[in-house]
Amino acid sequence: MSEIVEPKTAREVADKLADANARGRLVSPRGGGSKLDWGNPPARTDVVVSTAALNRVVEHAWADMTVTVEAGCTVARLQETLAQHGQRLAIDVLWPERATIGGILATNDSGVLRLRFGSLRDLVIGMTVALPDGTLAMSGGKVVKNVAGYDLPKLMTGALGTLGVITQAVFRLHPIPHHTRTLTAQLPNAEAAQKLMIAIQDSQLAHSALQFRTDASSVDVLLEGTEAGIQAQQATLATMAAFTEGSATSWNARQELWPAETIAKISVLPSQIAETLQQLNPTRAVMQATGIGHVTLTGDPAAARHIVEVKGGSLVLLTPSSIDAWGNPGDALPVMRAVKQQFDPNAILNRGRYVGGL
Amino acid sequence: MTAVSSQLLDEFRAVLGERGLISSPAELRTYECDGLTNFRVAPIAVLLPTSTAEVQDVVRICHRERIPFVARGSGTGLSGGALPIAGGVVISLARMKRILDVDFANQRVVVEPGVINLEVTGRVAPNNYFYAPDPSSQSVCTIGGNVAENSGGAHCLKYGFTTTHVLAMEVVLPNGDVVNLGSNALDAPGYDLSGVFVGAEGTLGIATKVTLRIVKRPEQIQTLLAAFPTANEAGTAVSGIIAAGIVPAAIEMMDSLSIQAAEAAVHANYPMCGGLLLVELDGPTAEVEALMAQVNKICTDHGASEIRVAQSEGERMVVWKGRKAAFAAMGRISPNYIVQDGVIPRTALPEVLDEIERMSRETGLRVANVFHAGDGNLHPLVLYDRRIEGQEHAAEKFSEAILQLCIDKGGSITGEHGVGEEKKHMMPKMYAEPDLETMQRVRCAFDPLHLSNPTKVFPRPRLCGEAPGEYKPHPLEQAGIAERF
Numbered sequence: 001m002s003e004i005v006e007p008k009t010a011r012e013v014a015d016k017l018a019d020a021n022a023r024g025r026l027v028s029p030r031g032g033g034s035k036l037d038w039g040n041p042p043a044r045t046d047v048v049v050s051t052a053a054l055n056r057v058v059e060h061a062w063a064d065m066t067v068t069v070e071a072g073c074t075v076a077r078l079q080e081t082l083a084q085h086g087q088r089l090a091i092d093v094l095w096p097e098r099a100t101i102g103g104i105l106a107t108n109d110s111g112v113l114r115l116r117f118g119s120l121r122d123l124v125i126g127m128t129v130a131l132p133d134g135t136l137a138m139s140g141g142k143v144v145k146n147v148a149g150y151d152l153p154k155l156m157t158g159a160l161g162t163l164g165v166i167t168q169a170v171f172r173l174h175p176i177p178h179h180t181r182t183l184t185a186q187l188p189n190a191e192a193a194q195k196l197m198i199a200i201q202d203s204q205l206a207h208s209a210l211q212f213r214t215d216a217s218s219v220d221v222l223l224e225g226t227e228a229g230i231q232a233q234q235a236t237l238a239t240m241a242a243f244t245e246g247s248a249t250s251w252n253a254r255q256e257l258w259p260a261e262t263i264a265k266i267s268v269l270p271s272q273i274a275e276t277l278q279q280l281n282p283t284r285a286v287m288q289a290t291g292i293g294h295v296t297l298t299g300d301p302a303a304a305r306h307i308v309e310v311k312g313g314s315l316v317l318l319t320p321s322s323i324d325a326w327g328n329p330g331d332a333l334p335v336m337r338a339v340k341q342q343f344d345p346n347a348i349l350n351r352g353r354y355v356g357g358l
Numbered sequence: 359m360t361a362v363s364s365q366l367l368d369e370f371r372a373v374l375g376e377r378g379l380i381s382s383p384a385e386l387r388t389y390e391c392d393g394l395t396n397f398r399v400a401p402i403a404v405l406l407p408t409s410t411a412e413v414q415d416v417v418r419i420c421h422r423e424r425i426p427f428v429a430r431g432s433g434t435g436l437s438g439g440a441l442p443i444a445g446g447v448v449i450s451l452a453r454m455k456r457i458l459d460v461d462f463a464n465q466r467v468v469v470e471p472g473v474i475n476l477e478v479t480g481r482v483a484p485n486n487y488f489y490a491p492d493p494s495s496q497s498v499c500t501i502g503g504n505v506a507e508n509s510g511g512a513h514c515l516k517y518g519f520t521t522t523h524v525l526a527m528e529v530v531l532p533n534g535d536v537v538n539l540g541s542n543a544l545d546a547p548g549y550d551l552s553g554v555f556v557g558a559e560g561t562l563g564i565a566t567k568v569t570l571r572i573v574k575r576p577e578q579i580q581t582l583l584a585a586f587p588t589a590n591e592a593g594t595a596v597s598g599i600i601a602a603g604i605v606p607a608a609i610e611m612m613d614s615l616s617i618q619a620a621e622a623a624v625h626a627n628y629p630m631c632g633g634l635l636l637v638e639l640d641g642p643t644a645e646v647e648a649l650m651a652q653v654n655k656i657c658t659d660h661g662a663s664e665i666r667v668a669q670s671e672g673e674r675m676v677v678w679k680g681r682k683a684a685f686a687a688m689g690r691i692s693p694n695y696i697v698q699d700g701v702i703p704r705t706a707l708p709e710v711l712d713e714i715e716r717m718s719r720e721t722g723l724r725v726a727n728v729f730h731a732g733d734g735n736l737h738p739l740v741l742y743d744r745r746i747e748g749q750e751h752a753a754e755k756f757s758e759a760i761l762q763l764c765i766d767k768g769g770s771i772t773g774e775h776g777v778g779e780e781k782k783h784m785m786p787k788m789y790a791e792p793d794l795e796t797m798q799r800v801r802c803a804f805d806p807l808h809l810s811n812p813t814k815v816f817p818r819p820r821l822c823g824e825a826p827g828e829y830k831p832h833p834l835e836q837a838g839i840a841e842r843f
Binding site: 061063064065066086108118119121122129131135136137138139141142143144145146147148149150151152154155157158159163174175176177178198201202203204205206225226228229231232233236265267268269270271290291292311312313314316326327328329330331332333334335336338339341342343355356 | 603733
């Protein structure tokens with residue numbers, strides 16, 4: 001049985017890690033627990049360090065369009081707070097009611113809005129992290145533009161808690177748009193969908209999201225802004241395909257893939273989307289115009305991964321599997337190992353859960 | 359020239375050829391400094407490789423001989439990032455300037471590090487694309503330098519910085535290994551090493567190939583000039599624009615001294631006033647027109663005495679030319695000046711401007727303020743006359759006091775120029791010791807021997823945990839040329 005600790009301060013998180021480190025106990029950090037089966041199963045978990053008690057929105061500097069928030073705060077609660085001043089963290093993640101800030105950062109989760117606003121690495125501007133040796137370190141800051149020192153927030157984003165435990169983060173924010181509209185067009189196949197998405201990307205439209213859903217064989221476009229701007233763009237889109245007003249629920253398609261036996265996140269070039277889908281033949285797929293997609297698979301995941309990796313892409317399994325969750329880590333793995341060695345030399349954090357056995 | 363170092367030069371020459379090596383004292387002088395000219399160090403040689411393999415070969419020699427190296431692009435950096443290290447070499451990427459691939463369907467361009475920033479846009483402009491990061495030096499600075507400094511520019515408010523636009527890199531590590539960071543497809547599994555490499559100021563290795571994201575040019579770009587009686591009033595108008603939920607492509611502010619200087623230099627036809635705002639909106643025409651009407655009203659409501667919207671692309675270019683020339687234009691109104699680069703939370707602007715004005719009265723030195731108002735990046739230019747004894751020192755102290763002010767307001771000591779040599783002593787004022795120590799763990803992972811641009815960014819190098827092997831005297835040290843660094 002693993003021990004569960006709920007530190008009440010960042011300092012306490014660092015102390016718990018130092019204690020575990022000194023006693024050779026292996027630690028798994030935990031936020032809302034919505035993505036615990038992402039990555040490989042950890043070698044062992046002696047201590048679960050939960051961020052549940054670190055859940056404050058510390059400061060919403062709305063006039064500066066930034067927010068400082070503790071790692072255990074759920075995404076939904078953060079968004080509610082920000083909405084009081086007409087702002088948002090411009091990212092749509094899975095299960096926002098349960099997912100925490102620390103959790104989405106550790107897993108680098110992102111949805112359809114990244115097309116326009118970037119992923120978390122483009123939105124996070126500061127971070128506090130507790131390390132296994134008891135160090136509590138801050139990097140970045142509270143201002144959007146800052147090049148003083150190394151960008152550790154980016155290094156920690158997507159590291160799945162294998163370098164340290166995120167205790168607090170600072171984000172840049174965006175306004176909630178005054179108007180939004182979802183437009184949907186039926187396409188005969190993935191090839192036509194890819195062609196349309198590339199044409200829209202190559203246009204001068206300022207859409208916020210663009211995706212292809214295989215179950216409905218439809219392409220969805222999200223427009224945000226002024227009513228005049230949306231109407232003009234709607235008219236342009238009408239010349240490109242038979243778009244009709246769609247439902248905002250289309251954007252939940254990724255989350256609706258769950259539950260399924262095998263779900264994977266794939267990433268290819270936008271020009272490889274149709275070919276990839278044709279070769280993978282997934283039960284369902286939700287592909288963004290960025291080339292990132294989520295698919296449900298039947299059959300051998302290793303063969304599916306091979307199809308994607310040959311194209312220079314990646315396939316990461318998000319459901320428990322008999323094969324490694326990550327796939328080819330590339331030729332920089334030795335550097336990744338060296339980084340891990342510097343931050344967590346005894347490998348107490350999520351041991352074995354990450355890329356390349358880290 | 360001692361026997362040992364000439365043997366070393368021969369070895370570099372064997373890799374690079376005669377044209378690839380500069381070692382005569384007269385020619386080396388060009389490389390003694392970058393855009394920060396008050397620091398000067400002569401390198402033992404300048405190496406000019408033309409390929410990744412050549413970079414790899416010379417870095418391997420440096421690694422074997424424990425010779426520190428500094429990568430250099432066009433040398434336009436303003437914080438001494440490309441300042442040579444005593445006893446070290448400069449590796450100039452100026453000859454690696456090919457655009458290797460342009461892929462419009464996937465909106466990607468692959469370039470060598472010596473490619474000039476503006477050339478990327480030049481290459482993709484016929485298809486209506488552009489490369490978004492636009493530092494004021496964009497007509498001369500290189501992509502490699504932009505990667506090292508994580509360069510921004512006026513339009514990063516909307517489009518993001520260099521780091522937002524770098525998808526992948528081929529990098530020569532300080533031990534000579536070549537690795538690929540990031541990937542052509544997004545979200546490659548593993549640590550975001552590309553994210554930490556960009557902006558590391560050349561301390562983690564040398565980028566030899568960079569995959570950049572390009573952006574479709576917006577349908578409409580409109581630039582508005584609004585003249586306010588004071589900079590503070592211009593500042594409240596910026597707050598009004600942000601509060602209305604508008605994210606312009608750029609918001610720039612200039613005070614009366616900056617306007618004077620820019621006018622003298624490029625005749626941008628700016629209205630004379632205490633605080634000039636330049637607001638640029640871009641996007642679909644209908645969207646831009648609707649928002650521009652709002653911005654116009656907000657500026658009027660906040661006391662703008664004159665509002666103009668550039669009526670043609672030519673007019674718009676002139677408006678920007680004035681802004682981008684503002685630093686260099688200071689020479690028109692002052693014999694000498696220091697360019698500062700600090701960041702504050704935008705809302706602290708009124709207090710910060712008041713405090714700068716107070717310090718200006720106290721020291722008797724004039725300050726011109728140029729400000730990326732949307733993201734709080736302040737460029738105060740402290741004007742002085744070197745010929746007057748004590749004034750240079752007073753100006754340096756003043757400029758540094760402004761940085762302290764930025765830190766006190768919760769800001770940063772640099773928004774885009776980097777820490778380099780110039781500001782490393784300010785790092786402990788912004789970060790606590792554990793913060794700096796933690797950053798240097800990354801340094802140790804990439805460069806345990808501290809060979810790649812050592813002595814920059816951090817005031818005190820951290821000893822890296824793993825034993826770097828037995829200490830071996832540097833050949834130049836043996837020859838009595840260099841002290842141990």
